Amino acid sequence: MRSLLFVPADSERKLEKAAASGADALILDLEDSVAVDRKAHARALARAYLDAARDGGDGKATSDGNTASPALYVRINPLDSPHWQDDLEAVTGGGPCGIILPKARSGEDVQTLAATLAPFETAHDIGTGAISIIVIATEVPASLLRMHSYIDASKRLEGITWGAEDLSAEIGAARARDDQGAYTGPFQLARNLCLFAAHASGAGAIDTVFVNFRDQAGLRREAEDALRDGFSAKMAIHPDQVGIINDVFTPDEAQIARAQAIVDLFAANPGAGVIALDGAMLDRPHLKLAERLLARAKGPAD
16 A cells, blocks of 8 residues: 545545545544544444445546545544444444554554454454554554564554654644654654564554645655655545655656566576676665565555
8 A cells, every 4th residue: 555545434525535536545534533422423434434335336436547446444543442442343344454543552452452353353254353453653652662562463463653743742742843844853753663663563664644735745755755764655634645645655667677677687696695787786685675666566456
């Protein structure tokens, strides 16, 4: 996946529009974007949306002309709230691809969620372990001190992402960015820890949202920085952000051709530790990067 778009699950209009956004994944949100008195309504709409998608979807074209349906995830409420088990009970039967776990405190929360999902999957005749987990791992300070706990937390763990807004409120930071728009030190640390924890656990590293959806140039710069540093996807809060994110995280033809050339050269010289290509000396780390790029180029449908 390149792009994951948040959609308030209590808004039929936004759910309808999101399907044609071109996002690789939609996150039906039951948490921050839904008021407490609308949680039950949001659960019902999310379940209906999941059921409709499972029964074949609407076949509408996306913004880039494709008719492929996006993967569907649900962001439940955090485990220290009274709502999360009701969320799971409502949506599991719809067969979402995964659950987004917000405000996680450690890998133990991932394990708790995984254990709770299992009987719901059994009750709805869904294979145990079929529903994956993406964790938002930096929204509470304690999580930053236990990022290593996500390693081997669960086979369900598909991705790790981070967030600045909730963390900012938790630590009393006046703002998360400096005058040039760059994240300040505490939030750069959270971002970097997320990146390393994701790669150490074998999960996808997913960059956080860019909240100013009107600043397309700023979004592109931030997405390019995320790709440069090792993130493989980015979350979005508005459909207009999806096209830019997809463009940044999709390798172009020249990049694909070079990566394929590197892979082919190493395949033709299996005993070589170093090869030469276009005047540059390349070793095994370059091969690994080329393989990653080719895997990313295949896209979510593959």
